[in-house]
Structure formats: structure tokens, C-alpha cells
Amino acid sequence: MKNPTLRRVLVVTTVVGATLGGGIAVAAWTSSGSGTAGAKAGTAAAPTATALLASAFTSGLLYPGGPAGDAKIVVNNPNPYPVKVTSIVANGTPTGSGGTGTCTTTGVAWVAQSPATGNSVPANGNTTLTLSGAVTLSAASDDGCQGALFAIPVTVTVSS
Incomplete structure (x- = not known):
């Protein structure tokens, strides 16, 4: 190159270009930012319980003053x-239906239960539990409860 002015312009352009390019590369490696991460907790849905159909009972029928009988229950888990x-505890007055007559006074009493460890209910599923000795029938039961x-x-x- 014979033109010294052109030579200076090329040198200055090369130096400036290298400096800017290096600055951009460094900025890319050292860049940072701040913000907020978000998460939301789900809400637990209450389990539900339903009785089994009468045909599911094959033994342990109740009679006034007799031994405690079994209760069968289906626990539904709507959670994912x-x-x-x-625990399973009584929370109301038992009712009777389908007897030989009027069954206003059932005489049914719930015996406190502590389900054995391991009675798990799958996600979005259900489990049938047989609670041995969970109910009694007193002599106060109406004849129509037979x-x-x-x-x-x-x-x-x-x-x-």
C-alpha cells in the first residue's frame, strides 16, 4: 500500500472493529438479568366415601345385641x-332403608376406627375398605329394621 492516509484509515478501522467485536463478545459472556420465577400450589380436593351395594355383603350381618359387624366403604380420591x-369417623345419624317396615330408630352405632397403615388410594382412583367390627346394632332398633x-x-x- 502506497497511500499512507488509506493505510491509517485501514489500521484505525481494523483496531476499532476488533475492539467493538471483542466488546460484544465479552458482553455476551457476562450478560445477566433479573426477574421473578412463578409457581402455584394445587388445592387438595376432599375425598369422598360411598357405601357398597347390599350384594357386596356376604357375612357379618347385624342383629340386636349381637357382636360388632363389618362396614364396607369405597374411598374416592379426586386428587392427581x-x-x-x-382416619374414618362417624359424623351423623345412621339411616336404614329396605327393611321389613319402618326403621326410624336404627340402633346402629359406629365403633371408632383406625385404618391400618397402608390403606392407600391411588391418584384419581378409589379403594374399597372393609372395616372389621366397625358397627353395632342395639336392642333399641325398630322391628322394621330387619x-x-x-x-x-x-x-x-x-x-x-
């Missing part, structure tokens, strides 16, 4: 994760 049953199917309101508590 499995749960374990931690052959009746009893509905015993319960509260089921679960944990994840």
Missing part, C-alpha cells in the same frame, strides 16, 4: 396424587 387414609341396609355418615381423612 395418591393419598393414605388416616333386613335393612344402613347408611352411616362418615368423615374420611387422608394425607398425601
Whole structure:
């Protein structure tokens, strides 16, 4: 190159270009920012419980003053994760239907239950539990309760 002015312009342009290019590269490696990450907790849905059909009972029928009988219950878990049953307690007055007559005074009593560890209910599923010795029938039961199917309101508590 014979033109010194052109030579200076090329040198200055090369130096400026290298400096700017290096600055951009460094800025890309050292860039940072700040913000906020978001997450939301789900809400646990309450389990529900339903009685089995009368045809599911094959033994352990109740009679006044007799031994405690079994109760069968289906625990439904509407949650997207499995749960374990931690307690089942009575929460209302038992009713009877389908007996030989009027069954106003059922005489049915709930015996406190502590389900065995491991009664798990799958996510979005259900489990049938047989609670041995969970109910009794007193001599106060109406004669019309013979052959009746009893509905015993319960509260089921679960944990994840």
C-alpha cells in the first residue's frame, strides 16, 4: 500500500472493529438479568366415601345385641396424587332403608376406627375398605329394621 492516509484509515478501522467485536463478545459472556420465577400450589380436593351395594355383603350381618359387624366403604380420591387414609369417623345419624317396615330408630352405632397403615388410594382412583367390627346394632332398633341396609355418615381423612 502506497497511500499512507488509506493505510491509517485501514489500521484505525481494523483496531476499532476488533475492539467493538471483542466488546460484544465479552458482553455476551457476562450478560445477566433479573426477574421473578412463578409457581402455584394445587388445592387438595376432599375425598369422598360411598357405601357398597347390599350384594357386596356376604357375612357379618347385624342383629340386636349381637357382636360388632363389618362396614364396607369405597374411598374416592379426586386428587392427581395418591393419598393414605388416616382416619374414618362417624359424623351423623345412621339411616336404614329396605327393611321389613319402618326403621326410624336404627340402633346402629359406629365403633371408632383406625385404618391400618397402608390403606392407600391411588391418584384419581378409589379403594374399597372393609372395616372389621366397625358397627353395632342395639336392642333399641325398630322391628322394621330387619333386613335393612344402613347408611352411616362418615368423615374420611387422608394425607398425601
